[in-house]
Amino acid sequence: MLTNRQLQILQVIVDDFVFSAQPVGSRQISKKEWITYSPATIRNEMADLEELGFLEKTHTSSGRVPSEKGYRFYVDHLLQPKTMSIQEIGLIQSLFQNQIVEMEQVIRESANILSDLTSYTTILLGPNVGKHRVKRFQIVPLTEQTAVAIIVTDNGHVENRTITLPKGFAPSDIEKTVNILNERLVGAPLIELQKRLELETFEVLRQHINTADSIIQSLKNVVTVQNEGKIYFGGKTNMLNQPEFHDLNKVRALMELMDKESQVISLFHPGDTGIHIRIGSENNHLAMEDLSVITATYSVGKEQEGSIAIIGPTRMDYQRVVSLLDIIRSGLSRVLSNKLNDGL
Amino acid sequence: MLTNRQLQILQVIVDDFVFSAQPVGSRQISKKEWITYSPATIRNEMADLEELGFLEKTHTSSGRVPSEKGYRFYVDHLLQPKTMSIQEIGLIQSLFQNQIVEMEQVIRESANILSDLTSYTTILLGPNVGKHRVKRFQIVPLTEQTAVAIIVTDNGHVENRTITLPKGFAPSDIEKTVNILNERLVGAPLIELQKRLELETFEVLRQHINTADSIIQSLKNVVTVQNEGKIYFGGKTNMLNQPEFHDLNKVRALMELMDKESQVISLFHPGDTGIHIRIGSENNHLAMEDLSVITATYSVGKEQEGSIAIIGPTRMDYQRVVSLLDIIRSGLSRVLSNKLNDGL
């Protein structure tokens, strides 16, 4: 267990380093007015903290820098919520009070504000489409052999795909198909669609339509919608202003990660609720070695969940980001849920 | 007018510099087996070419580098088509022969292949949505006060937007509205929709529906679809491998440009047909100072046009890129037009 003095010193080092990005020396610490020990004492404590794995040196005679373990400890035991400035609160309020019409717009704006306020990068996962429920099927014929299949969900999301029609598929067949689909599947969550399509409608379709097998194939394709919500970014280039990103290789690694949807998704963890912090290698990704991710979830209505992540250097202002994320997360939940209920 | 020898030297310098990214000296030029002059002669010619503005020096005693004017001349007068290797042609063929189902997929793949083959960045503008024609309107009610308005176009594109319904807007009103819209506007290009909506349908709507004014407002919103097609990127991070991008500020400027849709669009020029090359400052954008853009257009069916752009350093392999772009552009036109006609 760490002594009070060690806690205090660790805290100062993290706070200082987060602010300045420079290794922190004993003299610098002793200058803080609320530190009453001499540099020599601090040096001794720092040597101990280093032995325990909370601190690191960049070279033999440099000041100390928090290690991953140091950040972890800080985050777990020393984090205190930070109050935001009036301006900042005002900015966020205006985001949610504004009469913005589209859900998507609110989400997009949130991502931007978050990255503006933190100068880190924000990734916002839209509400999980898989939990939306089917409101209406629609098939619009384009040519003899092609049509667009459309699924509208209960909160206004639209999925669509072009499909091939079997030869000799008459307009009346389309109508029949659509009716069958709507009868059986309205109200089903998208994620279950594939299964329920097979169980509940294929048999019926075969009874009513000659070329059912062929159209069934096409429909299967349509309903394999992505499970995850859409990805929105804010401040993609903010990270380039961080001093740790003077290394082009890191820049490239991060940019490549952000370009690959699957890798971005893997930064989120399905089980997470509330706010989670993953530091450096805890993210299990080479490109994230020196980066931390703070994630939070928000909800729309009762179940549709989305996630927010902020990516910053491990040397990030955890207190500030956590507070900020909490405000946005609850605001977003409130506003989006309202939109869902009141309609739009 | 330049002498033959000057042309030859300019060509060698551009080719060499494109390959090596190093200033080209007189000795190096004289080593080429087809160059019969001595370094001293070449030095004299280079001094002349510099005076004429085709070459530049990086410092008083460095080799020469092509100036923007030099590239321009090279591109206008010295460019010869380059034949592709068997492998490359094979790769491209496979792209177009593959039975890929969705248009979007083909476009996405094209962007990727182009950037893989060039190691530059590709921007692909999907077919201009504005020229699509309305196939069908649809309004799906979600709640008492909200609905999703959907426009399906003749080649399977789907536009949708959530709208607010006036109080007391009955299901029968929706039906009426949809019917009126479909009667009057099917076949209209999206780009004319706004105008024709006002001219041809508002009056009729007012006659049949009480709360017409309110719904008209919502509809207006729906039909202001983006004129430009969707933007696809390939090899966004390729540029980081180019030696000219060791400067972080340039990286940031370019990344920021690519994140802003309007700026990306501004790299394309509406009137362009065929292949166009814009070198460095010809792009009228600070972030593009050291970059060239080669654009080409492709067509789908008779009129829907899309564009391809390749962004590389001014020191890019113009011959190769032009050849490549020409192959892709015609392949894309062919395949997409076929999809449109045969139906998917």
Added chain:
DNA sequence: GTTAGCACTCTCTTGTTCAGAGTGCTAATG
């Protein structure tokens, strides 16, 4: 237990030197 003092270490900046690459000019050459 705490701290002053001091030798030691490492980085970073600045200045110097030197090889290498390339130029421009002049004078010689076919």
Added chain:
DNA sequence: CATTAGCACTCTGAACAAGAGAGTGCTAAC
């Protein structure tokens, strides 16, 4: 008279040295 050999000159970039600055670890004194 166009071409070229020769040479002095310039600039870059790498290598090295020296010194300031910041910080440490250890010892001995308080």
